[in-house]
Amino acid sequence: MSKCFVERFELAGAAEGPLAGLSFAAKDLFDVAGRVTGAGNPDWAASHPPAEANAAAIQRLLDAGARLVGKTITDEISLGLLGINAFDGTPLNPRAPDRVPGGSSSGSASAVAQGLCDAALGTDTGGSVRVPSSFCGLFGMRPTHGRVPTAGMLPQAPGSDTAGWFAREGEVFARVGAVLIDEAPAAPPASLTVAADAFAFAGPGVAEALAPALARLEAMTAPGREDLLAPPGFATWAKAQRTLQLAEAWATFGPWVEAQVPRFSYLVARTLMAGAATPAADLPPARLVRDEARGRLAHLTRGGGCIALPATPDPAPPRDLPLAEMDRARDRINAICALGGLTGHPVLVLPAGEVEGAPVGLAVIGARGADASLLALARDWETA
Amino acid sequence: MSKCFVERFELAGAAEGPLAGLSFAAKDLFDVAGRVTGAGNPDWAASHPPAEANAAAIQRLLDAGARLVGKTITDEISLGLLGINAFDGTPLNPRAPDRVPGGSSSGSASAVAQGLCDAALGTDTGGSVRVPSSFCGLFGMRPTHGRVPTAGMLPQAPGSDTAGWFAREGEVFARVGAVLIDEAPAAPPASLTVAADAFAFAGPGVAEALAPALARLEAMTAPGREDLLAPPGFATWAKAQRTLQLAEAWATFGPWVEAQVPRFSYLVARTLMAGAATPAADLPPARLVRDEARGRLAHLTRGGGCIALPATPDPAPPRDLPLAEMDRARDRINAICALGGLTGHPVLVLPAGEVEGAPVGLAVIGARGADASLLALARDWETA
Secondary structure: OOOOEEEEEEEOOOOOOOOOOOEEEEEOOEOOOOOOOOOOOHHHHHOOOOOOOOOHHHHHHHHOOOEEEEEEOOOHHHOOOOOOOOOOOOOOOOOOOOEOOOOOOHHHHHHHHOOOOOEEEEEOOOOOOHHHHHHHOOEEEEOOOOOOOOOOEOOOOOOOOOEEEEEOOHHHHHHHHHHHHOOOOOOOOOOEEEEHHHHHHOOOOHHHHHHHHHHHHHHHOOOEEEEOOOOOOHHHHHHHHHHHHHHHHHHHHHHHHHHHOOEEEHHHHHHHHHHHOOOHHHHHHHHHHHHHHHHHHHHHOHHHOEEEEEOOOOOOOEOOOOHHHHHHHHHHHHHHHHHHHHHOOOEEEEEEEEEOOEEEEEEEEOOOOOHHHHHHHHHHOOOO | OOOOEEEEEEEOOOOOOOOOOOEEEEEOOEOOOOOOOOOOOHHHHHOOOOOOOOOHHHHHHHHOOOEEEEEEOOOHHHOOOOOOOOOOOOOOOOOOOOEOOOOOOHHHHHHHHOOOOOEEEEEOOOOOOHHHHHHHOOEEEEOOOOOOOOOOEOOOOOOOOOEEEEEOOHHHHHHHHHHHHOOOOOOOOOOEEEEHHHHHHOOOOHHHHHHHHHHHHHHHOOOEEEEOOOOOOHHHHHHHHHHHHHHHHHHHHHHHHHHHOOEEEHHHHHHHHHHHOOOHHHHHHHHHHHHHHHHHHHHHOHHHOEEEEEOOOOOOOEOOOOHHHHHHHHHHHHHHHHHHHHHOOOEEEEEEEEEOOEEEEEEEEOOOOOHHHHHHHHHHOOOO
16 A cells, blocks of 8 residues: 555765755656656556656756655556556555545655655646645645756646656755756745635635635735636636647657557546547637636736635545546546646645545645745745 | 467366367356456456356357367457457467467467367457458358357347357367257358459458359359349448447446446557447437348348358458557458348358468358358368
């Protein structure tokens, strides 16, 4: 039940640096020189050679003195939000052992939450850092799109892909983040919008569970002003993102799928096929919705403001769900996570409350490029 | 490369009987008491208990004195015609080692063709006995639908499923078949239609390669009369069968897929999804096409006549094809094999010719219920 690594090893970092003494793990989508990047699928691993160099994000952490302790389980080729992998197993969610850990960066979140390392790298295209952060009670962040270099990281949908990270402690989280974004924590956001529609969309008890954390966030930023985050509806945004992301994912993986005819969980195969079947005529309207979403978030975060919302609409669902319930859980998560990949804004997840004994995080969306202001929130979160 | 069994064991038959001294294998879709029927998929095997009793077809052979020597590889849950299984491996085609063996009864055909047993049981819904018979140069038969009991055989599309068998030698084939259909070989068919459209559809060299076998068949039956087998086109028949068969397959497997969310080859997942996505409105017109196809075959086989056509339009394609070429190969096979499941008529495959050094069989469609007349052809094929 403590499974989270696909491979454990030790790769020392620089002798000195801001991260000296810290250990980290990396999702098995990041290249480590001399090792095969397995991507959570046995046929991917079998059809690719060992990496020639370390991924840029890994190298940054090593150069800053952190030590790499292994590669972690991921949903197959990063397609999944629940953290279920039928080949490698579903990692433990130590905060709620009968529930999924969230994904696709499932093993990274699990390893950090279990205390097996101080921090971990994940990827976030549609929610793959934010969801396991929320479900496992961790700090996690999806940086501004393009902010942290993705060289040596397996792409899924390059227009939305980001390299993110997890930690249990805010100070460690901010220190690792400062290395990854190459900027020290800055002043916290100057204003706060509370996403009334997102809190209303969340499941029973979530808004109440997050209320103390929201009050703390207000104390660190400014009194919250309630507003609609997504006037056309989260379903509209999520549909646009799903259209664009899965079409890109098929462009990424289709040639490999068509050449190798690999094995997948039925769930993953179905997701890929949805991408393969995207009508070209669906893309232009989805791009218009994306333009409007980007405009809306730029408006709400103007002047360095931030937006608070539940990181996930519900706590983690149980392990071993039937397909229809997996679909339902994923659709609800997508509804309020799709905006990350759609707009490219940075999103921080703060450990916040519990519902039925399972964690739910508070998400804070920052202005594009204002990643350093979000780091400040994490750094001071436990002491504010 | 000699892989074909998933499990080898010895189960003795009756001490005396018409099959005493013969060995046989069974596709891992047939129940053997006390063993899990694996169906070619690890998640099927893991989610089902051992069988309580032997499948009816196995019991018939045991009771007649044959001895069971193992269970053979199958395409996952019988969905496939090429004999490719990404979990268990693709069995050897000993007659053309760089080509696929054909499926889904791949391991049964391979075991017989390798001489590892005298006969083997397979299943044929859309071509799963006929295709590997053709590709491996064996005698094989899909009996009249409902003729050989399918109790204890994993269903796929019950409206088309049959239990069939393979052998290398015509006399053995007929002897095993007589036990399975519970009827001795009868007089051979009294008339012969040569399916001009099927021979025209076959790939380069196939008609020429089958000409000597066709002449032998004429000598055993009657001078052939050329006619169209499928006036509306094989594509029309195959499309109707694919619609009906995959909708039934989803009805069979969908509840398990939705509960277990198993792993599959992408190819198999895609086939299942096609079944799941069948519009209900597509079924009635497909049933009308089926009615017409049944009428056409009843007409051509009236009075106990038979119809000759290539068992497959081409010899076996190479192993390790990319997806698009697998699709193309399967579509061509379906074109002239779909009529078996669509009409329920018995179809015998006789080892016949070679194209580019790889076998292609000659198929003989009989009148419904006239299985015993086809057995006579097999029995006398090598000595006629």
